[in-house]
Amino acid sequence: MIFVPAVLGCVAAFGIALYLPSRYTSQSLILIEQQRVPDAFVQPVITEDLNARLATMQEQILSRTRLEAIVERYGLFKKDMKGVPMEQLAKRLRQAIDLTAIKPIMSSRSRDQVLPGFSISVTLEAPRVAQQVCTEIASMFIEENLRQRERAAQGTTSFLQGQLDDAKRSLDEQDAKLAAFKRKYMGMLPDEMQTNLNLLSTLNTQLEAVTQALNRAQQDKTYTESLLAQQVSTWEQMNAMKDGNAPPQDTLEQQLADLQNRMVVAEARYTSEHPDVIKLKAAMEELRKKIRERETDAGKESSRKSSLSPMTEPAQIQQLRSQLHMDQEAIRVNSAEQERLKQRINLFESRLQLSPVVEQEFKQLTRDHETALQLYNDLLRKKDQSAMATDLERKQQGEQFRIMDPPSLPEKPSFPNRPLFALAGFGGGLALGVGLAFLCEMQDKALRNEHDVKFFLGTLPVARIPLVEATGSSRSEARSRSRVTRKEHERVDA
Numbered sequence: 001m002i003f004v005p006a007v008l009g010c011v012a013a014f015g016i017a018l019y020l021p022s023r024y025t026s027q028s029l030i031l032i033e034q035q036r037v038p039d040a041f042v043q044p045v046i047t048e049d050l051n052a053r054l055a056t057m058q059e060q061i062l063s064r065t066r067l068e069a070i071v072e073r074y075g076l077f078k079k080d081m082k083g084v085p086m087e088q089l090a091k092r093l094r095q096a097i098d099l100t101a102i103k104p105i106m107s108s109r110s111r112d113q114v115l116p117g118f119s120i121s122v123t124l125e126a127p128r129v130a131q132q133v134c135t136e137i138a139s140m141f142i143e144e145n146l147r148q149r150e151r152a153a154q155g156t157t158s159f160l161q162g163q164l165d166d167a168k169r170s171l172d173e174q175d176a177k178l179a180a181f182k183r184k185y186m187g188m189l190p191d192e193m194q195t196n197l198n199l200l201s202t203l204n205t206q207l208e209a210v211t212q213a214l215n216r217a218q219q220d221k222t223y224t225e226s227l228l229a230q231q232v233s234t235w236e237q238m239n240a241m242k243d244g245n246a247p248p249q250d251t252l253e254q255q256l257a258d259l260q261n262r263m264v265v266a267e268a269r270y271t272s273e274h275p276d277v278i279k280l281k282a283a284m285e286e287l288r289k290k291i292r293e294r295e296t297d298a299g300k301e302s303s304r305k306s307s308l309s310p311m312t313e314p315a316q317i318q319q320l321r322s323q324l325h326m327d328q329e330a331i332r333v334n335s336a337e338q339e340r341l342k343q344r345i346n347l348f349e350s351r352l353q354l355s356p357v358v359e360q361e362f363k364q365l366t367r368d369h370e371t372a373l374q375l376y377n378d379l380l381r382k383k384d385q386s387a388m389a390t391d392l393e394r395k396q397q398g399e400q401f402r403i404m405d406p407p408s409l410p411e412k413p414s415f416p417n418r419p420l421f422a423l424a425g426f427g428g429g430l431a432l433g434v435g436l437a438f439l440c441e442m443q444d445k446a447l448r449n450e451h452d453v454k455f456f457l458g459t460l461p462v463a464r465i466p467l468v469e470a471t472g473s474s475r476s477e478a479r480s481r482s483r484v485t486r487k488e489h490e491r492v493d494a
Contacts, residue, residue: 001435009429022413134407
């Protein structure tokens with residue numbers, strides 16, 4: 001009951017395996033090579049998780065449109081080509097393609113687990129076709145990876161270039177605003193405040209010096225005008241004396257007394273080296289000299305009065321007039337310089353008063369300019385890195401897929417595995433036989449030994465009666481009597 005089902009199951013499973021069509025599996029191993037240039041020099045543009053990117057590529061490559069093209073190119077499923085829709089054939093081909101990732105390993109760079117590679121297996125009825133389709137799928141993965149990485153790098157570079165152009169326009173606008181502000185408030189900028197203070201102090205010092213020079217020039221002019229008036233008066237008196245109208249003798253004495261009074265005032269205000277004091281001393285000495293000359297030449301002048309021609313202004317009067325002109329010119333120059341310095345001082349004072357307002361506007365413009373400049377420099381750095389990464393992908397120096405094991409040409413079918421089928425059939429038949437035997441054993445109520453009697457009846461047997469073989473009719477009667485006897489024993493036990 002156990003052996004026969006096991007043998008029959010083994011034979012039946014092996015026969016079914018012989019009847020099933022053979023299928024062949026072609027396998028290929030693809031390794032994922034990391035970027036050849038260190039990340040410290042060129043940052044990769046694509047930072048997406050490799051597992052997610054591989055899943056995306058799998059969906060794109062194993063899409064219905066691409067699989068339909070492969071079905072038509074290699075003439076797959078010719079028996080079902082007419083009766084089955086192309087969508088079903090593409091779905092069947094997708095089920096025949098298996099993508100298995102290799103166990104992740106720890107990366108030495110990032111201390112994260114990375115995917116070292118994956119394997120592709122294609123199971124079809126013809127071994128050569130399975131190898132060709134596996135080669136096609138592996139090539140599609142490699143090309144799609146290169147295309148995605150290069151497209152992502154170029155897209156990143158183009159995006160950063162657009163952002164960089166916008167940042168440059170913003171920076172140019174801020175530069176123009178800052179330049180216009182500096183031209184408008186030239187001399188009132190915050191960094192020029194200390195310079196304005198220094199210039200204002202210098203101008204005040206110059207104004208004080210010019211004011212002192214102007215006061216001296218005005219004093220010199222007043223003094224020169226008084227001397228000139230005295231000299232002209234004296235000269236006119238002398239001309240009048242020549243014409244017979246001699247001035248009184250005490251005129252020079254009055255002038256000398258006047259000069260002495262002015263000398264006392266000048267010595268009280270200035271030192272003996274002051275020009276005013278020196279001029280007064282010279283004028284007094286000149287008057288004394290004239291008084292002495294008049295006393296000695298009084299007689300001679302009367303005798304020569306008729307013979308002298310009219311006199312021109314003496315050199316001393318001309319010198320006084322020249323000195324007066326110089327004093328007037330000095331007053332004019334110092335007055336103009338004083339006015340100019342006052343205007344300059346007012347200008348710098350107004351600049352200093354406007355400095356807080358200008359400083360606030362300047363800080364706002366400077367802050368906006370620095371923000372725009374920082375953004376431009378940041379985008380420029382990122383754009384350069386993206387351009388290097390794009391060039392790296394274009395030269396295939398970045399992360400790429402490399403076929404480690406090319407698609408194999410299967411020599412033995414991967415399905416069905418006839419020994420495995422036979423073993424499975426043997427196991428199934430064996431399980432079936434064991435189950436049947438157990439079921440029959442559970443339904444059998446016969447007592448075969450003393451142990452069964454003791455277990456079921458709870459008592460020991462008195463004697464053993466050997467089995468007596470009989471004919472067919474007597475055998476049936478004996479069986480019926482034994483059944484009746486068994487029932488009576490069971491009733492008695494009950």
